[in-house]
Amino acid sequence: MTAIPREKSLDSTRAFLSEGYAFISTRCERFQSDLFETRIMLAKAVCMMGAEAAREFYEPGRFTRKQALPKPTLWLLQDQSSAQVLDGAAHRHRKQMLMSLMTPTAIRRLSDLVADEWRSRIARWRDADEIVLHQEVEDVLCGAVCNWAGVPLTGSEASARTREFAAMIDGAGAVGPRNWRGMLMRRRTERWARGVVEKLRSGEIGPSDGAAAHVIARHRDLEGKLLDRSTAAVELINVLRPTVAVARYITFGALALHDHPECRERLQAGDDEYLEFFVQEVRRYYPFFPVVAGRVLQEFAWRGRRFEQGEWVILDLYGTNHDPRSWHEPGRFRPERFRHWDGNAYSFIPQGGGDHIAGHRCAGEWITVELLKTAMRLLTREMSYRVPPQDLRVDLSRMPAIPKSQFRIDDVRGL
Ligand code: HEM
Numbered sequence: 001m002t003a004i005p006r007e008k009s010l011d012s013t014r015a016f017l018s019e020g021y022a023f024i025s026t027r028c029e030r031f032q033s034d035l036f037e038t039r040i041m042l043a044k045a046v047c048m049m050g051a052e053a054a055r056e057f058y059e060p061g062r063f064t065r066k067q068a069l070p071k072p073t074l075w076l077l078q079d080q081s082s083a084q085v086l087d088g089a090a091h092r093h094r095k096q097m098l099m100s101l102m103t104p105t106a107i108r109r110l111s112d113l114v115a116d117e118w119r120s121r122i123a124r125w126r127d128a129d130e131i132v133l134h135q136e137v138e139d140v141l142c143g144a145v146c147n148w149a150g151v152p153l154t155g156s157e158a159s160a161r162t163r164e165f166a167a168m169i170d171g172a173g174a175v176g177p178r179n180w181r182g183m184l185m186r187r188r189t190e191r192w193a194r195g196v197v198e199k200l201r202s203g204e205i206g207p208s209d210g211a212a213a214h215v216i217a218r219h220r221d222l223e224g225k226l227l228d229r230s231t232a233a234v235e236l237i238n239v240l241r242p243t244v245a246v247a248r249y250i251t252f253g254a255l256a257l258h259d260h261p262e263c264r265e266r267l268q269a270g271d272d273e274y275l276e277f278f279v280q281e282v283r284r285y286y287p288f289f290p291v292v293a294g295r296v297l298q299e300f301a302w303r304g305r306r307f308e309q310g311e312w313v314i315l316d317l318y319g320t321n322h323d324p325r326s327w328h329e330p331g332r333f334r335p336e337r338f339r340h341w342d343g344n345a346y347s348f349i350p351q352g353g354g355d356h357i358a359g360h361r362c363a364g365e366w367i368t369v370e371l372l373k374t375a376m377r378l379l380t381r382e383m384s385y386r387v388p389p390q391d392l393r394v395d396l397s398r399m400p401a402i403p404k405s406q407f408r409i410d411d412v413r414g415l
Contacts, residue, residue, distance in 0.1 A: 004033060004035055004036060004037060004046075004303065004304075004305050005027075005031035005033050005035075005036040005037070006036060006037045006038070007027065007036060007037065007038035007039075009038075010039065011039045011040070011041075011042055012038040012039060012040055013039075013040050013041050013042075016040060017175060017397075018397055019396075019397060020287075020290060020395075020396050020397040020398065020399050020401075021287045021290045021318040021319075021396045021397075021399070021401070022319075022396055023047075023290075024047045024048075024049050024291065024314070024316035024319050025049055025316055025318075025319030025322065025323075027047070028047075028048075028049050028050075028316075028319070033303075034048055034049060034050045034052065034053050034303060035047065035048035035049075035053065035302075035303060035305070036048075040314070041070065043312060044311070044312065045293075045312045045313070045314055046305075046307070046311060046312070046313045046314070047313075047314045047316065048313065048314070048315055048316065049315070049316035049319040049320050049323065050319075050320055050323050050325065050326075051320065051323065051325070051326050051344060051346040051347035052346075053302075053315060053316075053320070054315060054320055054346035054347070054349050054353045054354075055346045055353075055354075056300070056302050057292075057294065057313065057315045057353070058345075058346065058352070058353045058354030058355075058359050058360075058361070059300075059354075060354070060355065060358040060359050061087075061088065061297060061298055062294075062296070062297060062298050062300060063294030063295060063296060063297055063313065064085075064087050064294060064295050064297045065084050065085050065292075065293070065294055065295075065360060066085050066087070066295065067295055068293040068294045068295050068312065069293055073172050073173070073179075077168075077172050079234045079237075079238070080234075081230065081231040081234055082231075082234050082235060082238055083095050083098060083235065083238070083363070084238075084360060087297065089222060090221070090222060091360075092357060092358070093221065093222050094219075094221075094235075095356070095357055095363065096357060097215065097216070097219045098235070098239070098363040099356060099357060099363060100215065101212045101215060101239065102363065102364070102366050102367065106148075106210070107366055107367055107370050108370075109148060110144065110145065110148045110243075110367060110370070110371070111370050111371060111373075111374045113144040113145075113147055113148050114140060114141060114144040114371055114374055114375070115374055115378060116144075117140045117143050117144045118140050118374075118375070118378050119378075119382065119414075121136065121139075121140060122382070122383055122412065122414045123414070125383075125385075125409075125412040126412050126413060126414065128410075128412070129410060130388065130408055130409070130410040131408070131409055131410075131412065132405075132406045132407070132408055133250075133251055133254055133406065133407040133408070133409055134247055134248070134250075134251040134402060134403075134406035134407055135166075135406065137247040137250050137251065137375065138162050138165070138166050138244050138247040139158070139159065139162050140247075141243055141244045141246060141247055141371070142158060142161055142162040142165060142240070142244045143158050143162075145239070145240050145243040145244065146158070146161065146240060148211070148212065149211055149212035149213045149236070149239060149240060150200075150205070150208040150211030150212065150213040150214050151196050151205065151213045151236075160188075161189065161192070161240075162244065163185070164185040164186070164188055164189045165185075165189070165240065165241045165244040165245075166244065167181050167182045167184075167185040168182045168185060168186050168189070168241055169182075169241065169242075169244070169245045169248070169400065170182065170400065171183070171185075172399075172400065173290070173398075173399030173400050174399070189237055189241075190230070190233055190234075190237070193233035193234075193236050193237050194229050194230060194233040196213060196233070196236065197213075197216075197217050197229050197232045197233050197236065198229065200213055200214060200217040200218075201217055201226075212236070212239050213236055216232050216235045216236050216239070217232055217236075219232070219235075239364070242362075242364050243364065243367060243371070246367070246368050246371045246372065248288060248400060248402060249279075249282055249283060249286070249288065249368065249372050250371070250372060250375040250376075251402060251403060251406065251407045252282050252285075252286035252403075253278075253279065253282045253372055253375060253376050253379070254379060254407050254409075255286075255392060255394075255403055255407060256278070256281075256282055256285075256286075256333055257376070257379060257380065258387050258392070259333070260333060263278055263335060264380055266278075267376055267377070267380040267381070268380045268381060270381070274335060275373055275376060275377070276338070276373070277335035277336060277337075277338035277339060278335040278376065279369055279372040279373050279376060280335070280338045280341070280348070280369075281333060281334065281335040281337065281338060282372060283321075283348075283350040283351070283368070283369075283372075284321045284322075284327070284348055284350060285321075285333050286394070286401070287318050287394065287396060287399075287400070287401040288318075288350060288400055288401070289317050289318075289350065289351070289400070290316070290317060290318050290399050290400075291314050291315060291316055291317055291318075292314075292315050292317060292352060292360075293312065293313065293314045293315070294312075294313055294315075295310055295311065295312055295313070296308060296309050296310060296311045296313065297309065317349050317350060317352070320346075320347065320349050321347075321348060321349065321350055323347070326344070326347035326348075327347070345361075351364075351365045351368065381415065382414065382415055383412060383413065383414055383415055384411075384412070384413045384415060385409040385410065385411060385412045385413070386409065386410050386411040387407075387408075387409055388408060388409075388410055390404075390405035390407075390408050391403075391404040391405045392404065392405060392407070
């Protein structure tokens with residue numbers, strides 16, 4: 001077995017937090033290697049990147065997500081007892097239930113609800129001096145997804161839920177106050193979600209077959225038992241919160257339209273093939289989830305190294321999406337590249353790679369793509385706006401990233 005490069009410093013936690021999305025790829029380039037060893041929070045970790053690394057990482061059954069994320073991050077993301085920390089048959093069974101929510105008809109319905117909610121706000125935006133697009137879109141998505149899931153919210157509940165979900169998403173990659181705020185907000189959302197599950201089970205919230213909250217509340221595990229109330233609440237939150245998180249990609253999409261007026265023209269003209277390329281390029285180019293992490297379940301060898309059971313491995317998602325071996329001029333925003341994309345499930349991994357059911361690839365990827373398309377259509381074909389001077393820089397050391405000003409617009413008009 002060959003030795004792989006090792007970071008010299010005793011611990012890389014500070015470097016990871018300050019370099020953010022670039023941490024793994026910069027070192028891989030320096031070491032001229034797809035992988036290296038380091039210590040993060042004093043624990044030994046193997047960091048890796050690239051399509052071949054992703055193929056190893058997403059081999060079904062090879063890794064578990066249990067004890068793979070620091071607890072404060074896990075709590076704000078999928079949480080204990082969620083599908084993400086299950087393995088084997090139990091994971092497949094839970095994941096099948098989640099994927100059953102993702103039919104083309106259901107996704108279309110969610111997109112229509114988002115479009116309706118968005119259109120109803122255009123009049124309000126027209127009357128405002130200025131709006132912060134990212135926050136408005138979070139509101140739109142939260143109202144629409146709760147309605148879609150079968151748990152419609154009143155006005156004041158909707159803004160409370162939006163702020164809670166937003167704080168969880170924003171706090172997940174942070175250490176300190178941003179993370180603590182997310183935790184506090186998560187406790188409130190959990191109380192609400194447990195109440196929802198109870199009301200669904202007692203019939204206080206009426207049946208609405210096929211809606212996500214009902215499917216989750218009625219789901220039975222492999223032994224035929226209903227999920228306990230907390231687990232059902234966690235899974236409900238895991239559908240609602242990440243849908244609100246799509247607002248980040250929509251904001252990046254708006255930034256791309258602003259920076260590349262030629263793309264806007266093509267979308268405005270109704271070119272739906274190009275729209276598909278455009279949203280995929282938004283997901284490839286802009287930073288969202290920096291990495292995923294796992295612990296080895298089944299030993300294996302790769303690049304001359306033996307990966308022992310329990311070892312901690314961190315896969316660079318952002319670096320893989322920007323790997324020049326897979327992507328020509330990866331630092332350029334160029335939607336056309338997707339015209340000739342080979343569909344490789346390991347080189348384009350903004351939401352994980354491999355198979356959706358057999359592995360841990362994101363359950364909401366199709367929703368994400370569809371909502372991004374809907375939003376880009378609305379931004380280019382149903383409204384006009386001005387982008388006033390503001391700080392649109394994206395700081396790659398802040399996880400999760402967002403343009404500094406969160407994209408402010410004014411002079412909004414419906415078309
Ligand atoms: C906003 C954009 C999104 C991004 C960037 C994103 C990213 C990710 C990533 C990186 C993973 C982990 C993959 C792994 O562990 O290997 C994941 C898992 C997951 N995501 Fe998403 N996601 C997004 C939206 C969504 C949406 C809209 C939903 C649901 C409606 C969703 C539900 C899930 C679930 C349930 C899992 C756990 C899957 C499993 O462990 O089998 N995500 N997502």
